[in-house]
Amino acid sequence: MSTLNHVSASTPVSEIVGHMNRDNYVIVDDLVPTSLMDAIEEEVAPYVADTPIGYNAILGRRTRRTGALIARSPSCRTLIQDPTILGVVEQFLSHASAFQLMLTQIISIEPGESAQGLHRDQVAWDFFPFPSDYHVQCNMLWALSDYTAEMGATRVVPGSHLPDALTAKEYTDADCLQAEMSRGSVLIYSGKIVHSGGENRSDKVRRAININYSVGWVRQEENQYLSVPLEIAKTLDDDLLKLMGYQEGAFSMGYIRDFEDPLRAVRGDAVAYGYDPDRVRAEASPEFTAFMANSE
Template structure:
């Protein structure tokens, strides 16, 4: 029997407690995770962006009464606040960063998996929008289930407006992360995420979920979402074409690394002056001026 609602925890919950609930239920609501200044700042920065974009052009997934915007690290400084939130980041690290031992010669050493930002998205679900098909986000990598060994993604949806059952609060099927790939999700098994602005839903890539149906006459449901993914998986949103070099240089170092300007987990290096180098080294060089062109040391 499906739960009638997701478990709810306070923002001072320990990462271990949050992970325990997520791995049991597939997701959890953290009440009041972000303060009023963050939420109001997101609205101020992103309302004009979303006002300028068209609704989606399909009725099935993107929604023909839903507005979306991505590339959010360049559009609001508060995106870094979300990504670097200590609780969310710690939960993602505990779920994703499970090292395995590999041999270097005869020595067995731990090899950490690491994580990076997979995508960012601001979403406004408009009045009259139907429910999104229930889906698993890790399907983009053809992940198989149940995922006994390793999850691919830990995602957060921040309520910028209140989320209700009527305005399209994210639908989640608790426990569906434990299903195999032969069981289809049914809408009557899903529960709506209801939470106040500033609260957040955190869930994993194997959990069935989807945008809810907005039955209101005049309410937009506004949420901001991002995912931390395993560092060796290709991100959904291409950071090298999304952000300019000047924008990348303006971000905190933790965000630069999270947007794949790092080879600390053995993938993503670049050859400079005949050496396999970390892309972070390029950001401090005046002679590096363009992404994908004019690499120092190349004629």
């Protein structure tokens, strides 16, 4: 029987990215300790309990989706900034000028939930037909609970990212493999791979922490500026704020007021006005460098 690709937590980032470039998914086993999962679970428990059940088939009629994890779970901030994950995202989305956090949510699939419809996550952008060689996102599903087939482990269709792949609707259950993994492990996948939540045939709740990243120039699925109140944002480090979107997502994309650094919205005059054109040029793509040269 075929199984999905697994690698160990000690696998170099470049090798993980190699799996992503080839297969558009990979499972990294035991990347974080279960103690971190314990802390997250404790912090979010009251919010999960208050989260309503989904109201349609794609959200799940026996599934709860709890967001705003930066504001609600300090331990989740550690997960979001995991160095291995950020290294993978940076390399996998290196064709863009910047990357950002797209969403944070805990997905709780309760007993009796049916399998979610197969889909590609990149349809979130109004079903825009991104080129087959352009990746707009890099996504994570962390096992917060046990993650077994019986509990509804995520279903993945290997090969469904390829240019000649079928539409999501044309795949069937027979095409799917389930991402069974231990608590603290993570399924990394692209926006092009067909997948879905599985049917929960057990008497336990299957919980995953869904943390997605996208290129910096698209709109985020979860509005981080409203999900994280300003008084909490002021307590966060600059790297996390930039990841949330307090940065320019590309040249002339996302500045505030008078062409100012978005961090000034949180830090005020502690952040210098404007931006450093020499740094921008040094980090820019050849296309941007050529554009600036022709504009001067």
